[in-house]
Amino acid sequence: MPPHKNFALLTALALIALASPAGASAWNYGCKGALPVFNNSEAIFFNRALLALLPKAWLKGPLRHFALRDPVDDVVVLAKATNENSGLAPTMVFTLLDHPDQKLTLTEKSSKAISDVHDKALGPRSAQTTTYAKVYHYVSDFGYLGPFDVKMDCMNYELSAPLR
Numbered sequence: 001m002p003p004h005k006n007f008a009l010l011t012a013l014a015l016i017a018l019a020s021p022a023g024a025s026a027w028n029y030g031c032k033g034a035l036p037v038f039n040n041s042e043a044i045f046f047n048r049a050l051l052a053l054l055p056k057a058w059l060k061g062p063l064r065h066f067a068l069r070d071p072v073d074d075v076v077v078l079a080k081a082t083n084e085n086s087g088l089a090p091t092m093v094f095t096l097l098d099h100p101d102q103k104l105t106l107t108e109k110s111s112k113a114i115s116d117v118h119d120k121a122l123g124p125r126s127a128q129t130t131t132y133a134k135v136y137h138y139v140s141d142f143g144y145l146g147p148f149d150v151k152m153d154c155m156n157y158e159l160s161a162p163l164r
């Protein structure tokens with residue numbers, strides 16, 4: 001794989017892993033789970049901007065190995081959300097970065113709130129973090145074709161703007 005693709009992959013995965021705080025307020029959400037293909041050895045991750053499908057083996061070992069790993073022999077798919085402001089909507093669509101005509105659709109089948117924490121100890125701000133156990137119906141015309149159901153752990157995070 002060309003070096004610029006490796007850099008793009010690592011950048012995208014870093015964006016998925018880290019939600020950068022905004023100056024006024026912040027909002028992000030994301031989910032992770034194992035795809036029921038190849039004995040649950042493939043993982044799916046998404047946040048409000050990107051979706052990644054990659055082997056779960058990528059997550060094992062120290063961060064240094066993760067950052068320096070060469071994805072040439074691994075199946076890795078990166079896609080972008082068609083609507084970054086939809087929240088954890090009942091239906092979410094992601095399109096392949098280099099082929100926007102190809103899409104992956106996640107349709108919520110069930111959702112259970114696990115926790116809902118309000119933190120007002122942030123000075124003039126407050127934060128709300130809600131975690132969920134969700135099941136999505138997965139249909140794709142790239143990556144793992146499916147259709148199948150995916151169990152996912154999800155989180156919605158909102159940080160308010162400072163009160164004046």
